[in-house]
Amino acid sequence: MIIPLGASDELTYRRPTSLLLFYVAAILSAVALALVGKASSLRTVLLSFAFVGAATAVWSLLRFLRSNDERERQINDQALTFAFTGTLAFVLAIGFLQSFGFHSVSWWGIPGLMVILWSVGLILYSWRYQ
Amino acid sequence: MKTRLRMLRAEKEWSQAELATHVGVARGTINAIETGKYDPSLPLAFKIVRAFGKTVEEVFLYQENEHPATTHPDV
Numbered sequence: 001m002i003i004p005l006g007a008s009d010e011l012t013y014r015r016p017t018s019l020l021l022f023y024v025a026a027i028l029s030a031v032a033l034a035l036v037g038k039a040s041s042l043r044t045v046l047l048s049f050a051f052v053g054a055a056t057a058v059w060s061l062l063r064f065l066r067s068n069d070e071r072e073r074q075i076n077d078q079a080l081t082f083a084f085t086g087t088l089a090f091v092l093a094i095g096f097l098q099s100f101g102f103h104s105v106s107w108w109g110i111p112g113l114m115v116i117l118w119s120v121g122l123i124l125y126s127w128r129y130q
Numbered sequence: 131m132k133t134r135l136r137m138l139r140a141e142k143e144w145s146q147a148e149l150a151t152h153v154g155v156a157r158g159t160i161n162a163i164e165t166g167k168y169d170p171s172l173p174l175a176f177k178i179v180r181a182f183g184k185t186v187e188e189v190f191l192y193q194e195n196e197h198p199a200t201t202h203p204d205v
Binding site for chain 1: 154155156158159161162168170171174
C-alpha cells in the first residue's frame, strides 16, 4: 500500500542536510579559528570566516531541532536541563575549590562542558525509549 | 500504555517507518509508542488512529492502575 507523503518529508530529507551542514560549518569554523594564530596577516579574514561558519552552524542546528518530533523534543529538553544543572554544579564546585587555592579554569571550558553534557544527556535520555 | 498498533500495522502491511512518515514523526517514536515506552500527545494519538480509520479507544488501551510511561508534557 502506498502511503501519501506529507509534512514528514521534512523528517526524511531536511534533517540529514541540516545535520551535515552543521558539522561542515562547525569544523570549518574551528579550523579557521585554529589558523588565526598561525597566519596573523589573514587574521581579519579568518575571524570573519570563523564567525560566518559559527553562525551557519547555529542556524542549521536550530533548523534541525525545529524538525524534531514531540518525543525528540522531550529528550532534547531533558538533555538541556541535564547540561544546565551539570554545568551549574561544576561551576559552583570549581568556585568553591578556588577559595582553597584550586587553579582557575578557562572560560572556554564552560561552553565546551555544556555541549559535552548535552550530548551525554541526549544519549542517556534516548535510552529510556529503547 | 498498551496499544494495538503493531497488530493494526500488520493488517495494513505498514512498516514502522511508513506509519511514521504518514503521521509525521520519527520511526523511533512509533517504536517507543508500540513498546509502551512513550505515551503520545493527544494530537499525535488522533493522527495515528485516523491513519487506521479507528477511534482512540480501539487503538490505545488505558488501564487505571498502570504506571504512566514518559509522557509528552502538554498532555
